[in-house]
Structures are given as structure tokens and as C-alpha cells.
Amino acid sequence: MGSTHPLPVPARRDALRLAIGGALLLAGCGPSAGPGTEGKAPASAATSGAVPPKLQVVATFTILADLVANVGGDRVEVQPLVGPDSDAHVFSPTPAAARAIAGASLVVVNGLGFEGWIDKLIAASGYRGTVVVASEGVDVLKATPHGHAHGHDHGDVDPHAWQSLANARRYVQNIATALAAADPAHADGYHTRAAAYDARLQALDERARARFAAIPAAERRVIVGHDAFGYFARAYAIDFHSPRGFSTNSEASARDVARLVRQIRTQRIRAVFVENISDPRLVEQLARESGARIGGTLFSDALSAKDQRALTYLDLMGHNVEEVARALSPAGAVN
Numbered sequence: 009m010g011s012t013h014p015l016p017v018p019a020r021r022d023a024l025r026l027a028i029g030g031a032l033l034l035a036g037c038g039p040s041a042g043p044g045t046e047g048k049a050p051a052s053a054a055t056s057g058a059v060p061p062k063l064q065v066v067a068t069f070t071i072l073a074d075l076v077a078n079v080g081g082d083r084v085e086v087q088p089l090v091g092p093d094s095d096a097h098v099f100s101p102t103p104a105a106a107r108a109i110a111g112a113s114l115v116v117v118n119g120l121g122f123e124g125w126i127d128k129l130i131a132a133s134g135y136r137g138t139v140v141v142a143s144e145g146v147d148v149l150k151a152t153p154h155g156h157a158h159g160h161d162h163g164d165v166d167p168h169a170w171q172s173l174a175n176a177r178r179y180v181q182n183i184a185t186a187l188a189a190a191d192p193a194h195a196d197g198y199h200t201r202a203a204a205y206d207a208r209l210q211a212l213d214e215r216a217r218a219r220f221a222a223i224p225a226a227e228r229r230v231i232v233g234h235d236a237f238g239y240f241a242r243a244y245a246i247d248f249h250s251p252r253g254f255s256t257n258s259e260a261s262a263r264d265v266a267r268l269v270r271q272i273r274t275q276r277i278r279a280v281f282v283e284n285i286s287d288p289r290l291v292e293q294l295a296r297e298s299g300a301r302i303g304g305t306l307f308s309d310a311l312s313a314k315d316q317r318a319l320t321y322l323d324l325m326g327h328n329v330e331e332v333a334r335a336l337s338p339a340g341a342v343n
């Protein structure tokens with residue numbers, strides 16, 4: 009296979025490639041059902057005719073894949089390496105992942121140390137095309153004063169930049185630039201879709217600001233399983249506390265758990281959440297020991313395939329905003 013010539017791809021090989029990628033896509037990932045691609049037939053059914061081949065994009069995880077799908081529209085076929093409800097921190101690359109990268113015209117990664125496994129995987133795949141770092145240019149967040157007593161392997165940069173809608177707008181801009189460069193004939197379409205999607209991100213950001221502005225600053229304290237919400241916290245002036253570091257990989261010490269239990273009690277923190285990607289037991293233990301009630305699920309590092317509330321990035325952020333705001337609002341509190 010002439011993998012050094014990713015474009016143009018003959019339609020027949022395109023179909024083969026889809027068959028390879030099918031296993032990943034069948035996991036029910038949301039991207040092709042994203043809001044920018046509504047009414048579109050499933051991608052695998054749409055490529056058999058004389059239509060020009062689509063740009064084959066691999067994104068490292070579902071949130072990125074959804075952003076790519078919204079900007080790419082029907083010009084792009086995107087597959088995530090780490091599927092819905094899965095944890096990219098602890099992903100073990102598979103031969104199928106290497107094959108997907110080898111067949112890609114473009115690879116989109118988050119960067120900021122989020123995908124600790126990606127460089128090795130790209131090298132193993134033989135891929136020599138462009139690697140787009142979607143987070144390039146965002147205002148990077150360093151470790152907060154809270155927590156992280158024990159180290160993890162990502163240094164002190166928080167990789168979860170997509171948890172800020174303002175940052176996601178930058179991601180979208182970077183993705184549009186990269187798609188336009190890879191497929192200049194359709195550059196206008198990429199920029200038009202990016203602008204339309206950007207307006208939706210901005211509208212949600214403004215709605216979130218208004219929602220949280222109505223909650224007294226002293227009430228804005230939340231407990232979650234791992235430090236995935238630093239950017240969300242900064243955007244809306246909310247204090248997130250977590251027994252673990254930026255990666256789900258790190259262990260919570262008994263001391264950190266005890267400290268959080270005390271904090272939940274003394275500060276009467278009502279908003280305690282589990283996450284879709286990680287084991288809920290640690291947060292359940294915190295809730296049990298502190299007497300707090302679990303407020304619900306927040307979506308941190310992945311879209312959900314089975315939970316309708318986070319099929320797309322916009323749904324995910326809208327849900328997180330609503331869930332946190334409700335838990336923090338005195339009127340919404342159950343206890």
C-alpha cells in the first residue's frame with residue numbers, strides 16, 4: 009500500500025479503509041451524528057458512488073472527533089482512536105489503531121501531554137502526514153494550588169483544555185485551518201461550517217456565564233473524581249476539588265481522601281459528581297464518608313455512546329453546565 013500518497017484515494021480503497029475502521033466506528037461513537045452533520049446518511053453508506061473521496065481523519069478521542077465532524081461535514085470521514093465512555097489516559101494502542109493512522113490523510117491530537125501513547129503509535133504506524141495539535145494557542149493551565157500531592161507523568165500542565173468553550177473555539181479554528189490546508193478545494197466549506205459551529209459554542213458559553221453568575225461565589229464548590237475540570241473552573245469561577253491528579257492513572261492516597269471528606273463536611277459542599285470515564289467507587293466512598301449526596305454524572309474526557317446527554321461535545325458541555333449549576337443552586341439542592 010502506498011501510504012506515502014494519502015490523497016487521492018481511489019473509491020475502492022476508500023471502501024476497504026472504511027471496513028477496517030468499521031470496528032472502531034461500530035462502538036457507536038457520536039461524531040457522525042454530530043449537530044453539524046444532521047440528516048446525513050451513515051458515512052459508510054455514502055461513499056460507494058462517484059463522489060470524490062473524503063478526507064480520512066483520525067482523531068485521538070471522541071470529543072476531538074466530534075469537533076472534526078462538525079467542521080468537516082460530509083467532506084470528512086473521522087474516526088476516534090479511543091471510543092466513547094473510554095479513558096484516553098490509560099489507552100493501550102491496538103493494531104487496529106495503528107492501521108487507522110496508517111490510512112489517514114490527517115491525524116488530530118489534543119496535545120498538552122494528554123495522549124502519552126500517541127508518538128510511539130504514530131511512529132509504529134509508519135504515518136508521515138500532518139499531525140494537528142488541536143489545542144495549539146490555548147491559554148494553558150498549570151497545576152492548581154489544590155491537590156496533586158502525588159505526581160503523575162504529565163508534568164504540571166492540565167491537558168483537559170476542551171473543558172473550556174473558549175478553548176474549544178480555538179480547537180475548531182485550528183481544525184478548520186488544517187482541513188482547509190489538507191483539502192484546499194473545499195476550504196470555503198470548512199471555514200463556513202467552522203464559523204457556524206463557533207457561533208453555537210459562543211452562545212453556550214454565554215448561557216453558562218449567565219447561569220453561574222446567578223450563584224454566589226462562595227457556593228461554587230464541586231467534588232469530582234479526577235482533575236479534569238480546571239478549565240471549566242477557571243472559565244466560570246468554580247472551585248473543583250479532586251482526590252486525584254490530572255490523570256486517572258494516579259492513585260488517591262488515604263490522606264487526600266480524608267482531607268476531602270473533611271472539606272466536604274466543613275464547607276458543606278453539595279455538589280459531588282462521578283465521571284463517565286472513571287470508576288465511581290472513589291467518589292462514592294467520599295460521599296459515604298462525608299454524608300454528601302452524589303449529584304450526578306459529569307462528562308470529562310469522552311463523549312458517551314449509551315448516555316443521550318453527551319452524544320456530542322455541545323451536549324456534553326451543556327449537560328455539565330446544567331448539572332453543576334443545578335447542584336450549586338440552593339433551590340436545586342435536595343438536602
Ligand SMILES: [Zn+2]
Nearest residue numbers: 236254255309
Ligand atoms: Zn482526564
